[in-house]
Amino acid sequence: MSGLDPELARRLKRNADGLVCAVVVEHSTSQVLMVAWMDDEALHRTLTTRRGTYFSRSRGKLWTKGETSGHVQHVREVRLDCDSDTVLVRVDQTGPACHTGTHTCFDGADRLLLADEPA
Amino acid sequence: MSGLDPELARRLKRNADGLVCAVVVEHSTSQVLMVAWMDDEALHRTLTTRRGTYFSRSRGKLWTKGETSGHVQHVREVRLDCDSDTVLVRVDQTGPACHTGTHTCFDGADRLLLADEPA
Numbered sequence: 749m750s751g752l753d754p755e756l757a758r759r760l761k762r763n764a765d766g767l768v769c770a771v772v773v774e775h776s777t778s779q780v781l782m783v784a785w786m787d788d789e790a791l792h793r794t795l796t797t798r799r800g801t802y803f804s805r806s807r808g809k810l811w812t813k814g815e816t817s818g819h820v821q822h823v824r825e826v827r828l829d830c831d832s833d834t835v836l837v838r839v840d841q842t843g844p845a846c847h848t849g850t851h852t853c854f855d856g857a858d859r860l861l862l863a864d865e866p867a
Numbered sequence: 868m869s870g871l872d873p874e875l876a877r878r879l880k881r882n883a884d885g886l887v888c889a890v891v892v893e894h895s896t897s898q899v900l901m902v903a904w905m906d907d908e909a910l911h912r913t914l915t916t917r918r919g920t921y922f923s924r925s926r927g928k929l930w931t932k933g934e935t936s937g938h939v940q941h942v943r944e945v946r947l948d949c950d951s952d953t954v955l956v957r958v959d960q961t962g963p964a965c966h967t968g969t970h971t972c973f974d975g976a977d978r979l980l981l982a983d984e985p986a
Contacts, residue, residue, distance in 0.1 A: 756980065764883075771890050771899055778897035780890055783953045795981050826981040827973040830965050834902045835980070836973045846949050854946040854955045861875065861954070862914050862945035 750788035751796075757788055761833040767803055769834040774841050774852075775824045781845035782853045784813075786835065791826075798823040800839055819843035869907035870915075876907055880952040886922055888953040893960050893971075894943045900964035901972045903932075905954065910945075917942040919958055938962035 750757070760768055767785040774781050784802040786794065790810055793801040800813040800821030814820030821839035828835055846853040869876070879887055886904040893900050903921040905913065909929055912920040919932040919940030933939030940958035947954055965972040 769888060769902055771902060773899060780892060780899065780955055783888055783890060783948065798981075823981065824983045825979070828978050828980055829902065829972040830967050830969070830978070831972070834972075836899055838983075848949050850949070853948040853950070853953075859947050859949070860944070861947055862917075862942065864943045864957075 750792050752788040752792040756791075759828070759832050760788070760791075761831060762787075763833070765805065767805070768832075770802060770837055771834060772800060772821065772837045772839055772845070774845075775838045776840070779852050780854065781839070781841055781851075791835065794823055794837065795826060800837060813845075814842065817843065817847070819845065821845075869911050871907040871911040875910075878947070878951050879907070879910075880950060881906075882952070884924065886924070887951075889921060889956055890953060891919060891940065891956045891958055891964070893964075894957045895959070898971050899973065900958070900960055900970075910954065913942055913956065914945060919956060932964075933961065936962065936966070938964065940964075 762768055766787050770784045770786050772781045787803040790801045790803045800823055802811055804811050820842050823839050825838040826835055844851050850856055881887055885906050889903045889905045891900045904924060906922040909920045909922045919942055921930055923930050939961050942958050944957040945954055963970050969975055
């Protein structure tokens with residue numbers, strides 16, 4: 749049983765695993781830092797503590813970003829999308845957001861699949 | 868059988884439905900417009916045609932953004948994340964990105980779950 753506000757819990761459209769998608773954006777740069785997943789309790793803790801908190805699909809448990817790395821996220825704003833299955837989380841990120849050490853999870857030449865056309 | 872480059876197809880970590888998550892960002896504003904899903908063929912078409920193309924989980928088929936609304940997306944850049952299960956798609960968006968008529972799928976007072984703290 750999660751502490752999530754029951755009205756919000758009724759609105760959420762969770763996937764088969766009971767999760768909503770969380771897109772995490774850096775407040776100061778508007779860069780997309782990472783994509784993670786939240787169950788009701790992760791969303792509840794994110795909203796009430798302003799620490800980015802997610803559900804690890806591989807470990808099957810809640811995790812707070814930075815709990816081991818120190819690369820914590822202070823949550824500035826949270827929005828739900830029109831389908832109620834995705835949240836947009838604006839954060840102040842301490843240190844790199846990616847566990848590989850890059851600022852975002854999309855940085856690096858090997859992660860570029862299609863480059864912008866020359867002007 | 869998709870036309871996707873076999874090397875890229877080998878890298879992708881698809882979910883149980885064979886899909887990767889697609890976060891769509893507006894190139895000119897860096898706003899997150901929407902989140903959708905891609906199978907291999909949707910990614911292949913997005914990369915080769917530069918039109919935002921997705922897989923509809925509800926309809927069980929490919930769709931090109933704007934094919935009925937005219938609100939097409941010209942794709943500027945595509946990046947894969949560190950887990951190879953999410954792509955970040957930068958687009959030039961014609962018209963509103965959201966089917967409800969708002970510019971992004973996260974706009975509207977009823978979609979705000981947590982407001983920024985006063986400075």
